[in-house]
Amino acid sequence: xxxxxxxxxxxxxxxxxxxxxxxxxxxxxxxxxxxxxxxxxxxxxxxxxxxxxxxxxxxxxxxxxxxxxxxxxxxxxxxxxxxxxxxxxxxxxxxxxxxxxxxxxxxxxxxxxxxxxxxxxxxxxxxxxxxxxxxxxxxx
Numbered sequence: 001x002x003x004x005x006x007x008x009x010x011x012x013x014x015x016x017x018x019x020x021x022x023x024x025x026x027x028x029x030x031x032x033x034x035x036x037x038x039x040x041x042x043x044x045x046x047x048x049x050x051x052x053x054x055x056x057x058x059x060x061x062x063x064x065x066x067x068x069x070x071x072x073x074x075x076x077x078x079x080x081x082x083x084x085x086x087x088x089x090x091x092x093x094x095x096x097x098x099x100x101x102x103x104x105x106x107x108x109x110x111x112x113x114x115x116x117x118x119x120x121x122x123x124x125x126x127x128x129x130x131x132x133x134x135x136x137x138x139x140x
Contacts, residue, residue, distance in 0.1 A: 037062030075139035092133035096126040
């Protein structure tokens with residue numbers, strides 16, 4: 001258990017407090033990322049755009065928001081070059097986006113789950129994955 005906590009930079013109560021604050025900030029930013037992604041998705045669906053294309057649009061809008069707020073507020077990485085950080089953000093979110101798109105296709109086309117409900121089911125997987133990737137790779 002100590003090794004796991006050390007990987008999270010939790011060595012004492014202050015470390016735990018800092019981790020929880022960071023996770024809370026990530027969660028708040030994540031809510032806005034999710035809202036932006038879903039609003040974009042649903043607006044595009046409303047205008048007749050294919051659900052996969054709408055998912056790509058939502059991804060791009062949400063990831064751009066994530067890049068800005070995660071670098072400035074959550075992980076506070078001002079010393080990294082912006083383009084490098086943005087590319088890493090795209091790759092981190094892109095991996096969960098790819099997984100999400102595969103699951104979206106499976107749920108909508110194979111399992112007949114509503115294309116309005118399927119993206120919300122995906123969040124159970126993508127939110128924890130994004131936090132882990134961003135904490136330990138993008139903003140390491």
